Amino acid sequence: MSAHELEVILSRQLADTLSIPVFIVDPIGNLIFYNEPAEEILGKRFEDTGAMSVEEWSTAFEPQDDEGNIITPEQLPLVHTLKEHEPAHKTFRIKNLKGKMYTISVTSLPIVGRARKFSGAMAIFWTRKSKV
Amino acid sequence: MRIRIHGTRGSYPTSSKDYEYYGGATSCIEVIYEQERIILDAGTGIINLNEDDYYRKRRINILLTHLHMDHIQGLAFFQPLFNSENEVYIWGPKGGNTGLRLRLNRYLSPPLFPLPLRDVPCNLTIKEFPDDPFKIGSFQISADYVSHPGPTVGFRVECEGKKFAYIPDHEPMIGKLELYQEQKWISGIELAQGADLLIHDAQYGNEEYLKKAGWGHSTLQHAAQFSERAKVDKLLLFHHDPAHNDQMIKEMFSEFISDKNFPFDVDMAIQGQEVLI
Numbered sequence: 215m216s217a218h219e220l221e222v223i224l225s226r227q228l229a230d231t232l233s234i235p236v237f238i239v240d241p242i243g244n245l246i247f248y249n250e251p252a253e254e255i256l257g258k259r260f261e262d263t264g265a266m267s268v269e270e271w272s273t274a275f276e277p278q279d280d281e282g283n284i285i286t287p288e289q290l291p292l293v294h295t296l297k298e299h300e301p302a303h304k305t306f307r308i309k310n311l312k313g314k315m316y317t318i319s320v321t322s323l324p325i326v327g328r329a330r331k332f333s334g335a336m337a338i339f340w341t342r343k344s345k346v
Numbered sequence: 347m348r349i350r351i352h353g354t355r356g357s358y359p360t361s362s363k364d365y366e367y368y369g370g371a372t373s374c375i376e377v378i379y380e381q382e383r384i385i386l387d388a389g390t391g392i393i394n395l396n397e398d399d400y401y402r403k404r405r406i407n408i409l410l411t412h413l414h415m416d417h418i419q420g421l422a423f424f425q426p427l428f429n430s431e432n433e434v435y436i437w438g439p440k441g442g443n444t445g446l447r448l449r450l451n452r453y454l455s456p457p458l459f460p461l462p463l464r465d466v467p468c469n470l471t472i473k474e475f476p477d478d479p480f481k482i483g484s485f486q487i488s489a490d491y492v493s494h495p496g497p498t499v500g501f502r503v504e505c506e507g508k509k510f511a512y513i514p515d516h517e518p519m520i521g522k523l524e525l526y527q528e529q530k531w532i533s534g535i536e537l538a539q540g541a542d543l544l545i546h547d548a549q550y551g552n553e554e555y556l557k558k559a560g561w562g563h564s565t566l567q568h569a570a571q572f573s574e575r576a577k578v579d580k581l582l583l584f585h586h587d588p589a590h591n592d593q594m595i596k597e598m599f600s601e602f603i604s605d606k607n608f609p610f611d612v613d614m615a616i617q618g619q620e621v622l623i
Contacts, residue, residue: 223533328440329440329477
């Protein structure tokens with residue numbers, strides 16, 4: 215068992231106190247946590263979904279643009295952050311695990327601690343009103 | 347290994363009759379194996395070593411968990427630094443863009459101290475902890491960041507199969523009294539895993555903690571939970587609050603253990619005590 219880096223632990227502690235949805239992944243993209251506000255949008259508790267690989271979470275929510283075109287994993291801000299270790303932002307639509315559609319804006323940022331090592335990434339997201 | 351406690355107090359030193367039993371010097375620990383010693387933290391407790399003949403004409407290693415005043419205040423008055431026949435290594439955590447020497451200089455330089463660090467007579471080397479475990483003589487040491495304001499580490503010291511963990515300033519869970527259920531989410535857990543002895547922050551009672559959440563310190567409850575999760579053999583509760591006199595500490599501890607059955611030995615750390623692992 216290897217504990218998470220301190221800055222990832224503190225990111226989760228921060229996420230637990232926020233009413234903004236937060237999604238945290240490890241350096242290779244495995245989903246390791248999302249908070250209660252995120253559960254409401256994603257449609258399932260983290261305890262029930264558990265850890266997911268980047269291949270799983272980047273497709274499970276069927277991300278798409280306003281015209282209904284599928285957004286590939288590489289186009290997702292959190293995947294960009296994982297690859298490039300820089301912040302990213304995008305607005306797009308998802309279908310949650312209960313089948314409900316949401317338009318969300320996502321801002322992702324890399325988690326880099328004092329050792330200057332890339333320890334993972336976190337994404338905050340919020341729902342936007344869909345374009346009519 | 348022998349663990350000798352020279353300072354148990356957090357925040358600032360205290361001195362009065364009411365603090366004699368648990369002690370008033372701030373954090374300092376000696377780890378001893380046969381003729382080898384390392385010093386952990388340089389609070390005012392390190393001044394107790396000034397008359398120790400061991401620290402003449404040799405290489406001395408001082409490992410700092412962090413640079414808060416209660417962990418470095420004794421450094422300026424540690425006589426072996428002023429002995430030109432000594433070789434002194436001061437180790438500390440990396441801290442962002444400013445090197446350890448520059449950060450130490452903020453204290454050990456005018457106007458806060460008359461003699462700049464560069465002018466101390468000993469042969470002084472300042473080193474930042476490597477990312478991986480390292481050896482000093484017979485001691486294998488791990489220094490990992492733990493949850494506390496500013497760059498702060500805890501130590502795991504292993505020697506001849508014995509394991510000692512020292513995490514004097516630590517708030518493993520901010521704002522709550524219960525730790526996360528999953529081991530991976532507990533700051534510092536690997537440092538303490540299976541330790542024969544853990545010395546851990548236990549500055550506050552539960553009520554006090556409600557007003558001090560985020561200050562970087564633990565309650566006795568945090569420390570005990572942490573110890574249970576790390577499966578340590580013995581826990582010494584440390585970093586006594588300077589506002590807690592001996593009577594208050596005794597009462598706090600007595601109340602804390604009264605209705606509990608811990609799977610490890612537990613006691614409050616006492617200045618001057620020595621523990622054989």
